[in-house]
Amino acid sequence: GNSVTQMEGPVTLSEEAFLTINCTYTATGYPSLFWYVQYPGEGLQLLLKATKADDKGSNKGFEATYRKETTSFHLEKGSVQVSDSAVYFCASQLGGTSYGKLTFGQGTILTVHP
Amino acid sequence: DTEVTQTPKHLVMGMTNKKSLKCEQHMGHRAMYWYKQKAKKPPELMFVYSYEKLSINESVPSRFSPECPNSSLLNLHLHALQPEDSALYLCASQAQAEAKNIQYFGAGTRLSVL
Numbered sequence: 624g625n626s627v628t629q630m631e632g633p634v635t636l637s638e639e640a641f642l643t644i645n646c647t648y649t650a651t652g653y654p655s656l657f658w659y660v661q662y663p664g665e666g667l668q669l670l671l672k673a674t675k676a677d678d679k680g681s682n683k684g685f686e687a688t689y690r691k692e693t694t695s696f697h698l699e700k701g702s703v704q705v706s707d708s709a710v711y712f713c714a715s716q717l718g719g720t721s722y723g724k725l726t727f728g729q730g731t732i733l734t735v736h737p
Numbered sequence: 738d739t740e741v742t743q744t745p746k747h748l749v750m751g752m753t754n755k756k757s758l759k760c761e762q763h764m765g766h767r768a769m770y771w772y773k774q775k776a777k778k779p780p781e782l783m784f785v786y787s788y789e790k791l792s793i794n795e796s797v798p799s800r801f802s803p804e805c806p807n808s809s810l811l812n813l814h815l816h817a818l819q820p821e822d823s824a825l826y827l828c829a830s831q832a833q834a835e836a837k838n839i840q841y842f843g844a845g846t847r848l849s850v851l
Contacts, residue, residue, distance in 0.1 A: 727779035
């Protein structure tokens with residue numbers, strides 16, 4: 624079946640520290656991969672995406688590379704800010720009869736201190 | 738414009754009440770979704786509509802009744818809910834259900850069942 628395994632955390636960092644949140648997937652096909660972010664009291668916002676192997680998604684200083692050989696899509700940021708404090712979800716999506724269903728990881732709570 | 742609008746933002750209801758959640762998008766998307774999210778958990782898919790037809794029902798109890806009156810609107814009718822149904826209800830849309838697309842989320846309705 625399809626599944627996403629995500630480093631759960633919580634992760635606590637000081638401002639300007641380097642961030643890595645690990646995400647690995649299993650899928651019966653070739654999924655698209657996403658990172659969504661959820662700020663307190665809000666819905667999910669797309670942070671970045673990749674649709675095929677070796678694609679790199681990037682946005683707001685965050686990056687993730689679709690690694691087919693390791694079935695991974697780890698999220699990185701070189702220097703986090705307090706405003707990055709949020710919950711981060713890795714997700715995969717297959718086309719066809721799955722009707723766009725997103726398979727989510729468990730989420731990682733990130734707290735950044737000044 | 739990538740906005741999915743949900744109303745109301747907050748809802749408190751008793752177990753004998755009938756209420757409805759509303760979701761609207763004007764991006765021309767033909768796939769719309771309802772998710773349920775409990776605190777500190779990933780969203781769980783409830784229903785998928787594709788071209789205004791119900792395509793997926795993830796074994797959701799009948800006290801939740803979805804409706805898609807047209808391609809821009811999605812409703813979730815609630816009746817005789819239980820306290821354990823208290824959660825954040827998220828609506829999402831994407832261009833087409835059969836393809837791997839970006840799914841855009843609304844801010845959600847926070848439901849409390851007393």
